[in-house]
Amino acid sequence: FLGQSFESSAFFYNSGFLQKNNNLEEKISSLKEKPSKDLLDNSDRDSRFRRTETDFSNLYARDLLPAKNGEEPTMQFLLEVVDILTNYVRKTFDRSTKVLDFHHPHQLLEGMEGFNLELSDQPESLEQILVDCRDTLKYGVRTGHPRFFNQLSTGLDIIGLAGEWLTSTANTNMFTYEIAPVFVLMEQLTLRKMREIIGWPNGEGDGIFSPGGAISNMYSVMIARYKFFPEVKAKGMTAAPRLVLFTSEHSHYSIKKASAALGFGTENLILLSTDERGRVIPADLEAKVIDAKARGCVPMFVNATAGSTVYGAFDPIHEIADICEKYNMWLHVDGAWGGGLLMSRKHRHKLSGVERANSVTWNPHKMMGVPLQCSAILVRERGVLSGCNSMCAGYLFQPDKQYDVSYDTGDKAIQCGRHVDIFKFWLMWKAKGTVGFEQHIDKCLDLSHYLYTKIKDRQGYQMVFEGEPQHTNVCFWYLPPGIRGMPDGQEKRERLHKVAPRIKAMMMESGTTMVGYQPQGDKVNFFRMVISNPAATRSDIDFLTDEIERLGRDL
């Protein structure tokens, strides 16, 4: 089955994606000098700052650059901060370090020894600022720790981290080529590459990086509305008939937030039934489309989820696309979580049909391990994204600049200023190559397969849905010995419902590991294990189950 999809992976074989780039590489290396060690050994090396013992207790922010003679204290201060950060990084990967040092809100608010969150009128010394930095990390959560499994975004990629440090040092804004020339081009090239990987011919289309998957999904609804009812931009929703949207009952809540925000109303978002595995039932979509039309509504937009938040389910895109074509609806694929699988020849078949989507959300900050935030909305048709959002502000997007202003892409956004989210991702892609992302994804899915195989028939565990998970989400109940023998019924349900929260609370208090839980529909609280952390190994999976059993034994 996997072998077949491997061969039928049109993108990798027909579009010659891998080959093409190798050729490009050759062409480029013939054109450019190979970077040599000399490039690093340039004049900057002479001026390297050495850390010296500095007394920060009499230094203040006002003594740093741009202050006169501010260079030396600035360098020493930054190097001291880096020392704190690199120590934090080292310890994050050390399994003897706790994932977190939990405190209740009132404890942190009352102030810990030497650490006080209140703001004041007068400046603190740089020594106190360094203590504050250290304590902020101390009382936080190590999301890069090999045993942190709590969210879809985990891990601490070193290249990505370097990329973020550089991004914040450059401190610029994505609205125009004028002030972000390199970043704007990186964004365009990377978006094109992502569209190629989706399978759109020649990577044509449009897109933009947004501040997260929820905003990317919001874009998709806005763009769909503009495509079908462009008059809404000027005249508002009253210019359109009663529009309805469709999404799975298992889909992310951002679709609902978008329906409310954009003026559709949550009642006009119709939830689709799913099978036992959390995948949309296409026949239910068609039935609800027909029903909506019969009620005088206009079905406009369907969201298919590629990798649902809780179950990791992939909706059947081809069958949904058929219905969208038949009824002339926009097909959006929310691949915030599952989009990363497109990088894997082994797993991309799970998004089969994604090339038929009109728009795709894909968050590299989830399955691809890119630091937060990094989310893209990709659109198949060119022009509709800018048509939808552009307002042509004269103070920013002057037409009479000396360069090609088609690179001033900011007017496509609903934002004005826009954070540079591209550089870390671009740098990671350079450093890992496409194959590096593929290896990362395959490894995470292997690990979740290991967990699934381990617990599916293990005493005390019960799977939330049958069969091998499609993504790295493994959803299960742990039944403490005292509950196992109970007859099925309300009392057992009530007791089981309290197990995951109690184990989670003890995990957090002891700081050993973190994993999420939630109820879903009529199912009581269960654990949702997700793996996106490149630092995790089988031993960490074993640690997690041991810990659940240790903490849950007597519940």
Next chain:
Amino acid sequence: FLGQSFESSAFFYNSGFLQKNNNLEEKISSLKEKPSKDLLDNSDRDSRFRRTETDFSNLYARDLLPAKNGEEPTMQFLLEVVDILTNYVRKTFDRSTKVLDFHHPHQLLEGMEGFNLELSDQPESLEQILVDCRDTLKYGVRTGHPRFFNQLSTGLDIIGLAGEWLTSTANTNMFTYEIAPVFVLMEQLTLRKMREIIGWPNGEGDGIFSPGGAISNMYSVMIARYKFFPEVKAKGMTAAPRLVLFTSEHSHYSIKKASAALGFGTENLILLSTDERGRVIPADLEAKVIDAKARGCVPMFVNATAGSTVYGAFDPIHEIADICEKYNMWLHVDGAWGGGLLMSRKHRHKLSGVERANSVTWNPHKMMGVPLQCSAILVRERGVLSGCNSMCAGYLFQPDKQYDVSYDTGDKAIQCGRHVDIFKFWLMWKAKGTVGFEQHIDKCLDLSHYLYTKIKDRQGYQMVFEGEPQHTNVCFWYLPPGIRGMPDGQEKRERLHKVAPRIKAMMMESGTTMVGYQPQGDKVNFFRMVISNPAATRSDIDFLTDEIERLGRDL
């Protein structure tokens, strides 16, 4: 005039803001140990990494942590990156460094020596990655350079930079206390402080940091709609009467983007006339409200701009608030640019009446010099922000956690994942104190006064509007000698229209300085000088005018 407002600054004197905090400080310092040098000299010092000469040409991303034996190359790689960054920082403040090294898009796309933007399948060596980091900075724009005046966000604050480096190392997400305990509390305390400074009793109310002023402004429109027509959340815009919004013709285009996105339609955003200085004429607002009502529309929302983008104008908030109260409309103050002036006892009178607003946008990343992105939407009434946006996703906001879940603030956002924008701002506030921000703001306004005084009667300059600017925006035409003697008329206008773009293009080619220009209404292209950069001095202002005259002499 200024003296009077100084004394009448109700916030600083009546609410006892400065005093209160001094008291708090005393209370706290009696409770806590003073941090001592010893806190820095802890065990971490022993394990400090020293940079050693490392050959990165045979090292790859896969050799870094979490790889086995990855610690040493990881530390060396990060320290090498830091070396690149600290050198960049040093040079940014050095006036002999260019602001930018301009290249056209096609030049960068074709690939510069050793720098190729294309992504490839195979990994690059860490040596190449370091070259890429260096080149990315080389071909970018130094937004912290003392002669960069191009945007409202300029400067490179060292404390803020350290804060961003730490934020990216922590790599977490704002949705729950569970994974961002310290940052969530910092956000709450800082938002409260900002509300106190606005003048809301006891700092009560609500708010959130958002990915920029445009999104903050979008929030204000959404919240207003929810307040007056909560049924729109479920039923959509068709459940409401025809709603109209009001904003100045000089206001930021994000209000228009919000009208389009949220389903009001840009035609239902009514533009208000302004006086010669770009300030809303209150009588025009009232006339247009009456007219809208006569046409059967429901006036719902008024945006008053505190610091307009081009002129830096402050709308008269008190007079607008009177009209909002009379006609039961939501008053939003867009202080994205001007909000920072609230920190100055000398200048906060320009926002007099802001305490009557229902919501306020305030971007610390503009006038307060905080690195991008840092924008807050503040709301006077508690509950309406969460009422508007909450969807209660079970997988994230479990009610049965062991801590007080009222600190899980993520459901108030239109986002799900949300970048940590608070830490750098909190750290800067700690390091500078309230007084440090005040000094920064007063200094920038002093500098713009210097520029205004210098050029207002200078030969070859013509001011775009009469009188002292309210903010740091100084808007002017430079008339090259060849144009000065021309009779007023179309030909002169056409030639003058081309002057600013040409000078700007030459500035960018020579890399010496950057300043913005644009047309406005019937006014041809003029320069808009803005000062938010703490590194700028009078000599940099002199440099700018010299440069304009040098480059523009023969146009």
